[in-house]
Amino acid sequence: MQVTVNINGESVSHDVEPRTLLVHYIRDHAGMTGTNIGCDSSSCGACTVHLDGEAVKSCTILAVQVDGQDVTTIEGLADGETLHPMQQAFHENHALQCGYCTPGMVMAAVSLLDECPDPTEEQVREGLEGNLCRCTGYHNIVQAVLEASGSTT
Amino acid sequence: MIPVAFDYERADSVDHALTLLAEHGDEAKLLAGGHSLLPLMKYRLAAPSMVIDIGRVSDLSYVRQDGDHIAIGALTRHRDVEVSDLVIAEAGLLAAATAKVGDPQVRHRGTLGGSLAHGDPASDLPATVIALRGSLVISGPGGSREVQADDFFTGFLETDLADDEMLTEVRIPRRPDATWSFQKFNRRAQDWAIVGAAVVVDGGTCGVGLVNMDARPVRAAAVEAAVASGASAEDAAALAADGLEPTADLNASVDYRCHLARVLTRRGLEESGR
Ligand SMILES: Cc1cc2nc3c(=O)[nH]c(=O)nc-3n(C[C@H](O)[C@H](O)[C@H](O)COP(=O)(O)OP(=O)(O)OC[C@H]3O[C@@H](n4cnc5c(N)ncnc54)[C@H](O)[C@@H]3O)c2cc1C
Ligand code: FES
Numbered sequence: 001m002q003v004t005v006n007i008n009g010e011s012v013s014h015d016v017e018p019r020t021l022l023v024h025y026i027r028d029h030a031g032m033t034g035t036n037i038g039c040d041s042s043s044c045g046a047c048t049v050h051l052d053g054e055a056v057k058s059c060t061i062l063a064v065q066v067d068g069q070d071v072t073t074i075e076g077l078a079d080g081e082t083l084h085p086m087q088q089a090f091h092e093n094h095a096l097q098c099g100y101c102t103p104g105m106v107m108a109a110v111s112l113l114d115e116c117p118d119p120t121e122e123q124v125r126e127g128l129e130g131n132l133c134r135c136t137g138y139h140n141i142v143q144a145v146l147e148a149s150g151s152t153t
Numbered sequence: 154m155i156p157v158a159f160d161y162e163r164a165d166s167v168d169h170a171l172t173l174l175a176e177h178g179d180e181a182k183l184l185a186g187g188h189s190l191l192p193l194m195k196y197r198l199a200a201p202s203m204v205i206d207i208g209r210v211s212d213l214s215y216v217r218q219d220g221d222h223i224a225i226g227a228l229t230r231h232r233d234v235e236v237s238d239l240v241i242a243e244a245g246l247l248a249a250a251t252a253k254v255g256d257p258q259v260r261h262r263g264t265l266g267g268s269l270a271h272g273d274p275a276s277d278l279p280a281t282v283i284a285l286r287g288s289l290v291i292s293g294p295g296g297s298r299e300v301q302a303d304d305f306f307t308g309f310l311e312t313d314l315a316d317d318e319m320l321t322e323v324r325i326p327r328r329p330d331a332t333w334s335f336q337k338f339n340r341r342a343q344d345w346a347i348v349g350a351a352v353v354v355d356g357g358t359c360g361v362g363l364v365n366m367d368a369r370p371v372r373a374a375a376v377e378a379a380v381a382s383g384a385s386a387e388d389a390a391a392l393a394a395d396g397l398e399p400t401a402d403l404n405a406s407v408d409y410r411c412h413l414a415r416v417l418t419r420r421g422l423e424e425s426g427r
């Protein structure tokens with residue numbers, strides 16, 4: 001089936017099988033490999049992207065389901081050489097070690113602040129419950145999100 | 154993990170979905186948010202040859218006041234239920250239980266109708282709708298019918314829906330004065346409940362639905378009867394597991410589940426001011 005998706009502001013169109021997952025469409029067909037696959041079973045959040053502005057797990061969505069919709073991936077956040085404030089906050093707070101969870105974590109964090117612009121630490125922790133990190137122990141990630149929201153403690 | 158190949162059609166209305174269901178019979182599966190069906194298809198525990206996507210039937214996504222009840226479209230996403238002012242004010246238990254489903258990404262995709270139609274005893278929302286004495290509106294070739302939540306869940310992942318029918322609306326009685334509590338016991342933040350208790354108290358009566366305490370989502374009828382006849386929260390909650398047949402798994406034995414049901418029901422009643 002012909003599936004057209006607006007990825008990071010650019011219209012992308014490919015002929016794919018209905019069973020093609022959105023994450024595979026993004027990585028293998030659109031060629032954007034910033035979005036990672038971790039668990040492949042909707043648990044880890046590594047594959048998080050924005051669909052019409054909201055965080056979703058792209059391993060649990062079919063590409064055909066989003067035909068005609070807007071997807072933003074980690075590649076779409078920075079403005080040229082200027083990092084998105086969330087990316088900058090992750091950088092400054094050392095909120096990553098191996099970096100595998102980071103694209104999904106950043107996308108989830110941006111969506112969280114869209115819905116809850118001035119979160120408490122607890123709200124940040126709950127808001128990121130769908131994203132697993134095996135390295136950092138979460139502390140610096142939570143700090144980074146609080147800093148990006150302007151409510152650093 | 155990739156599902157078995159299937160044909161795909163997108164329905165643009167309820168009538169279109171019903172026509173497609175009638176054409177394809179039990180080979181077809183409706184796809185709403187896909188957050189129960191797609192994992193099953195990826196694990197190849199389900200392999201429909203036709204997937205009918207109802208995710209964009211946007212006129213089934215609404216929350217509105219309708220006489221003495223709140224009407225919620227079957228395709229309303231969890232997130233929209235969770236933040237609905239009307240649901241928070243007049244069916245607070247449903248808003249609270251919905252906020253406990255999975256994680257934000259899951260709640261951006263999953264729908265109330267999909268959660269109920271899936272009929273999973275481990276889901277938070279079926280037990281909640283039972284506690285609230287909700288009903289479900291089902292459309293089929295012969296028109297539409299309304300079924301009480303108690304009669305909708307018939308067995309493990311089985312409901313009263315026929316192959317050619319779909320769920321269109323969920324109705325929850327408006328109860329602005331009720332107090333409530335949603336008790337979900339799990340070991341990690343985004344996990345499913347090991348056991349859960351959805352409790353709503355309104356005057357001298359209460360509604361109690363239990364998660365993961367039987368093959369299907371169930372009502373704790375003995376607890377409700379005890380509360381109605383004036384028993385204390387503790388005495389009533391002691392009856393929570395009566396007559397129920399939970400299963401054992403890695404997380405919990407049958408005895409432990411029964412213990413959790415009693416404790417969570419007591420906490421739920423107490424937190425609701427009973
Ligand atoms: C990581 C993860 C964690 C989760 N955690 C929880 C949790 O903690 N608690 C919880 O309760 N749930 C949880 N869920 C399940 C989630 O709530 C699902 O969204 C929900 O169970 C199914 O809704 P859906 O819209 O995605 O349905 P789908 O997956 O699209 O459909 C599910 C089933 O219902 C049928 N169906 C869907 N809509 C209709 C309709 N309108 N009429 C007739 N049949 C229909 C489909 O054919 C299918 O058989 C979790 C899911 C994931 C992926
Ligand atoms: S890869 Fe999608 S949630 Fe883990």
Ligand code: FES
Nearest residue numbers: 097099133134135
């Ligand atoms: S930085 Fe390694 S998994 Fe998060």
